[in-house]
Amino acid sequence: MKRFIRAAGVVAALALPMASASADVVKVGLLADFTGAFAVWGSQFQQAIKAYQEVHGTKIKGPDGKENEIQFVYRDLTSAGPEKAKQLAEELVLREKVKFLAGFDLSPQAMSVADIATQAKIPTIIMNAATASITRGSPYFVRVSMTIPQHGAAAGRWAAKNGVKTAYTIVSDYAPGYDAENFFTKEFEKGGGKVIGSERSPQQETNYAAYMEKVLRAKPDALFMFQPAGSPSLAFVKAYIERGLKAAGIKLIGTGEMQQIFLPQFNDDAIGVVTSFHYTETNKNPENIALRAQLKKMFGQDADADIASVAAWDGTDLIYQAVAALGPSADGLKYVDFFKGKKLNSPRGPIMIDPDERDVIQNIYIRQVEKRDGKLVNIDIGQEDMVKDPWKLENPAKK
C-alpha cells in the first residue's frame, strides 16, 4: 500500500509540470460516436471543425502575440456506453493533455465526464447532448447546442396561437421524449389548447400503424411528435401519410425530425409539416452560407450542414476566441468565465451563452416543409427570440 501511495505521489508530481510544457499546441479532445447507430454525429462534427480550421487556419495569436496551434484529437465512442466516454476523456486529459473537451452527441456521455471536467478543470463544450439538466453537472460545462424543452415549449406556444385547439402527442419512450411531451403539453395548454391523448412509442420503433390508428380515431387538430432522427422519424412520417392522417386534416408538428439532411429521404408528402427548431438550414445568414459552401467545397456536394455542424462550428469558434483572449494556458475557470455571456453570430442566427447557467440562449424558428425548385426545404414561418431553457426557469439552481 505504501508503494501505491508513493507511486500516486510521483505521478501527480510529474503530471503537473508536463501539462504546461507543451505551450504552443492547444489540444482539444473531441469525443463523439463515429461508428454504430449514432455515427452521423461524429462525422458531422469532424467535417465542421475541419471546415472551420480551413477557413480560420489552425494557428491563432494569443494576447502575448505568440502563435498557438489548435489541434483536435478525435476519439470514437463507438456508440458504446458512457463508461467508454469517461475512460477516453481521462486518457485525453492525462495522456494527450488536452486543454478543452468537446463533442458528446448523447446526454449520458456528457454526464459521465462531469467529474473529470470538474476535477481536472477542463472546460467542456457540449455540442449536442440536449438533456436540460446537463450543464448543472459541472461548472466547466458549456453548451452550444440546444435543450429539448426549448423546442417543445416553442412548439406548444406556436400551436396554441395558430388555431390548434386539440392535440395528440406521440413521443419516443425515453428521457428526451418525456421532456418534449412535458413542455409541449404545458405551453400548449397554457395557451388554451387541450391535449386529448398521448402515447410513448418504443425508442427504435419503425412500425407506427397502431399509434396512427389511435390518433385517427381521436381526430385531434394536430399531432405532436418527438422521434429520434433517422429511421424512427422517417417511418413515423410515412405512417402518418399512409394512414390518411394528413388527408384527414390532422396537422403534424415536430422538432428535429425534418432537418434538411433528412429531407431527401422524404417525398412530397412531407410538405406542410411544421417543426420548431433552432437552426433552419436554408437561412440567409452570411455565416451560414459560408459554412455550407465550405462543407461542399471540402467534402463534396452531398455534404451539408446540420445542427451538429453549427454546434461544432460555434464550439470551435468559442475555443479560438478564448485562446486569442487568454492564451494557451489559462486556468479552466478563466476560460469558462470568458464564455459566460459571450455572444456569437452563429450560422443559425444570434446565440448567447447564458451567464448563469452556461447554456445556450437562442432563437427558436418555426418552419414548414415546402417545395422550392423541385427540392423539399424548411421555410421559416415564425420565430421566438432568444429563448432560454424553460426547464431551468422552472427548476432554478439551488444556491
Place this chain on the structure above:
Amino acid sequence: MSAPTPKPTSPLGEMTGPGRFSLVGHALPWLVIAAFYFLVDDYLGLGTQVMIWVLFALSLDLALGYAGIVTLGHAAFYGLGAYAAGIFSIHVSQDPILGHFFAIGVTALFGLLSGALILHTTGVTFLMLTLVIVSIMFEIGNQARGLTGGDDGLQGIRLDPIFGVFDFDLWGHTAYIYTAVVLFIWFVIAWRLVHSPFGRSLDGIRQNARRMRAIGTPVWWRLLAIYTISAAMAGSAGALSAHATKFVGLSVLSLLTSGVVTVMLILGGTRRLYGAFIGAAIYYIVQEWTAQISPYFWEFVVGIMLIATVLFLDGGLMELGDRGARLLGGRRRAGGGE
C-alpha cells in the same frame, strides 16, 4: 508435470487440467496487470475497463464454458449489479465495499430466482428466455426514470474512500487497484470451483446431462448453483463499473453488452478461465486502436478478427499460446486437428 496431453479434437478447445499450466503461465497475467500499473500510468482508465470486462467474461465462462449454459442474458446481471451499486450509493450509503456486497447480493438473488424459473429448458429455448429477460430489464431501466435516471443515466454517485483511506482519485489509481484485487479474489474462487468435484460434475453435465442424471447427479441444482454464482460475479463486475465510472448508463442492460461479452469470451477461448483475460483484453484494445487509426473501421477489423479466429484457431486465441508453448517445447502436435 508439464507434459502436454494430446490435444483433444472437440470443438473450441478442451478442459485444461491444473497441471497443464506452468507457474509462468499463471503468473503472467497478474504480472502484466501489476506492470501495467507502474509502466502505463496514463492508460489506467483503459486498464480498469479491461479488467471489468475480464471479470464479466470470467463470470460467463463459468456458466457458458464450464456448465454449457448458453445464455445471451448476462448483461441483465451486469446491469443489475451496476444499478444496485449506484442506487445504493445514492440512497443508502457511500461506502463502496458495502455497496459492492449489496450489488452482489441482489444479483445473486436475481440469478437464483430467474435461474429457478428457466433452467429446466435447454439450448436455443434457454437462450431466447435469457434474451427476453435482458430485454425486459432494459425496458424497466428505461421507464423507471425516478430510480435509474432512464435514458439519461444514473447520476450523482458519490463514494467514500475505500476502508476510509483510499479515495477514488480522478487519475484512476484507486479504481485500478480495487478492480485488480476484486478480479483476483473472484479468479481464485473460480479456479477452486472448476477444479473441485463440483466443477467436474458441471463438466459431465455439459457433455451429457442425461447420463449424469442417471448416475444420480442432481443436475438442476448444480446448474442453478453455478448460474447463481456466475450471476453474482457478473453483478460484481457491474458494481465495479458503476464505482469506477461513478455513472451508470442504460447501455449496461443492452443486448449488445451481452453480445460483446460473449464474443470476448469465445474469442479468448472458453473453459480455460484465462481465455476471458485474453479475449476481453484483445477485443477491447484492438477496438480501441483501430478506432483511433480510423474511427469508422474498427468494426471491419474486429469482424475479420472474429472470423479468422474461428476458421484458423479452434480453441480461440488461447490456442495461440498453446501452439507457441508446443513449438518452444519442440513437440509436434499429435496427429493434427480434424
Place this chain on the structure above:
Amino acid sequence: MFSFALTILLDGLSYGMVLFLISVGLTITMGLMRVVNLAHGSFAMIGGYVAGYLTQHGMNFFLAVGAAVIVSGLLGAVVETTVYRPLYRKGELAQVLLTIGLVFVATAGVTEVFGAFPYNVKMPEYLTQPVDIGFRTYPAYRLFLIAVGAVVAAVLWYVIDGSILGARLRAAVDNARMARAVGMNVNVLFTGTFVVGCGLAGLGGAIGAGVMAMEPSYALKYLRLFLIVVIVGGEGSFKGSLVAALALGVIDTLGKYFFSQAASYLLYAAVFALLLWRPQGLLPAKSAA
C-alpha cells in the same frame, strides 16, 4: 367494431409477413444445418440496400426488388461455400463468433459505401398512398406486403409439403446423416436451401423497408425479432415460423393499441410465457408427424 378489428388484423398481418419473409430462411437453415446464423439479417440488409440504390437511381421498384433477391442469394451462395461449410462441424459457440464477425464486416461495409444515414427504398407512388378498401381507406403498401407474404408462403408450402424436393428437405432436417447415407447430395441441398433463404431475406429486406428501415445497424437491431420468430415457431419448422411471425405481428399491434404504456414489455412477456409453456416452440419440426 368489425372494421376496427379488421384494421388491427391487417396491421398485424402486414408486419408479421415482413418478419416471416426475412425469418423463414433462418428457420430452415437453423433446422437443417444446425448453424446458429446470427448474420442472417445482414442478407436482408444487403437486399434492402441494393433495392434502395437501384430505385434511387431510377430503376423500376419491382425490377430492383428482383435484383435484390438475386444479389442476396448469390452472396449467400458465396458465403455458404467459403465460410459456412467449415463451420457445420464446429460447435455453436464458434458459429456465434463467426457469424457475429460477419455482421460486423457487413455493417462496416454498408457504412463505408452508403453512409450512416437511414437509406431509402423508393416505392412507386401508388404504394405510398392510402386506398379505399370498402369500409375505410387503408395503406396500399401494407396490402402489398400481405399479398407478397401470402404468395411466398403458399409457394413454400407447396414445395416443402408437396414436392420431392420438399420431402428431401424434410428428411435432411430430420436426420442429415441418414439422408446422406441413402444417397442424397446433402451439400447441394444445403447450399440450395441457404441461397433460397438468403434470397427470401433479401426480398423481405427490400419490400419491408417501409416498416423496418434500412440502416447500417439493421442486422443487429432486428436480430432479436428474427430469433424470436424462429424459436417461438420451432426450429426448422416452416409452418411454425409463419404462425409465429403473424402472431407476433398481431400481438405487437394489439399491445400498442390497447396497452401502449406496456407495449414494449408485452411482446417479451408473451414470448417468455410461451417458451416456458412450450419449450420446443409452437410447431416443432421434428415432433410433428
